[in-house]
Amino acid sequence: MKGTAFILLIVAVFGILKLIAPKIVEFLPEWVNGLIFLIVFLVLCFQFGRFIFKHRRKDD
Numbered sequence: 029m030k031g032t033a034f035i036l037l038i039v040a041v042f043g044i045l046k047l048i049a050p051k052i053v054e055f056l057p058e059w060v061n062g063l064i065f066l067i068v069f070l071v072l073c074f075q076f077g078r079f080i081f082k083h084r085r086k087d088d
Contacts, residue, residue: 032075035068 042064 032072035071039064039068
């Protein structure tokens with residue numbers, strides 16, 4: 029779960045930067061923002077899948 033918290037922290041930092049100072053993050057093209065979102069989304073899906081398989085009931 030440390031990895032998920034780290035990814036969420038990175039996303040929060042980028043989101044705050046875009047809200048507070050859009051000129052700072054303006055050098056990133058739009059496809060880079062999309063790529064960051066895609067990577068974060070896939071990592072979160074992978075972490076969620078691992079969490080589900082780790083905590084499923086043993087009688088199944």
